[in-house]
Amino acid sequence: MSGLGVEETMALRFEHRGTELGASVVDRVWRTRSDAEDTMTSAARTCWHLIVSRRRGCLLAGLRGPETRATIAPVPPDTEFLGVRFALGTVLRPHPAGSIIDGHVPFPVTDSGRVVIGGDDWEVPTYENVEHFVRRLQDAGLLVRSRLREEEREHPGVAGPTARTLQRRYRAVTGLSRTAVAQIDRANAAATMLRDGHGWRAVVETLGYFDQAHLARALRRYVGRTTRELQGGEHATMSFLYKTHPVPGS
Template identity: 70%
Template sequence: MRFEHRDTEADASIVDRVWRTVSDTSDTMTSAARTSCQLILTRTRGHLRAIVRGPETAATTAPVPPDAEFLGIRFALGAVLRPHPAASIVDGHATLPVTGSNRIVIGGEDWEAPTYENAEHFVRRLQGAGLLARSQLPGSGHPETHRSRRTLQRRYRATTGLSQVAVTQIDRANAAATMLRDGLDWRAAVATLGYFDQAHLAHALRRYVGHTARGLGAAGDAAMSFLYKTGPEPGS
């Protein structure tokens, strides 16, 4: 599977990437943990399926059906497609109803399914309807009492579905995987990203990315699949 992707031209505080791919044959895909939600559309033989996939705390391997087209809109951290807050779908997903004419039902209203080319327009329409918004993440960096720090941590988890520590670890592992995929040595990843040593990096890659450092370097462009998730097949 080859992925085409671009940074979105929509409000970067809401959405940070749009991607698409097509599967030729039945296959499996290993993809990395992610800190944010995604809207994922799957078209198989004229049938449309839509899901909101939540943050994921570990790498997973999922079956990919043949002759399927995938479109993904990856939200920014803290963005939510109502009424599916991130905390309610961590390591899971919510299925969105689809009408007989392949329109997606969101917020009780049916919407024309977006395409790769008009994803930004679709995002703006959802924002205008109040169905897509980004919550203000609890800040840090100010002197806080023990109680207020715990309150901020609870608010952060309620907003994102994850702890700040988990977000940092997942983002760091994905950054390391990208560096290795691009041909940098593991030593550069360790030094740049603050891992203790090679073993520490290897543990993070196994848990959050599902690839070894050697595997990422050897896979080249094929390893791009770890950056994105398509979602489970119907009935899974």
């Protein structure tokens, strides 16, 4: 397991890690537990998540789609959460990303505590065995990795019909445009830099924002926090921020 990390907010302590599957399939695995009822600011994300929660013996599972803006979500008390963030371009065939933009799809759960995906029931993954769960979905043909990266390398800087075809393909696979992916990734990287102690000028210069006002608008829309809040350690409950590649959309 690579890239172990811990991030804390006022009420939630996120533990997260990479996987041996490689970043082309699963971007990150995370878990947390809520001790009290609260609300959480969920930052915009370009990828979809599998979310599993357990509360007082009740198991819930489902997909949370890519999010195009920061939102406020309720956090129930005494609940354990497991999240699997799949890499951009990974496709769960019964539920393409475009069908769950800014949305959530619940999965049926059997009486024996198994989750139903694609008509079959599956053992619910744990933080430790996510890799096994993902490989089984791949073996069943339900989870596939698109050729977005390969197609972009094969047709660099193209224009005309081929470019339009690639753009349609990109949106069909991810549910988002390249521009939206770049803007969301950049805002997440900016928020991470600010929480790591960098000043706004360094963020603007590094990530290519026009000025402080441009950065502030992006943070409000995609992260739901101001520069001052992120720099000052005012960690109200929010989805955890982990480092993205400095090149948006990559």
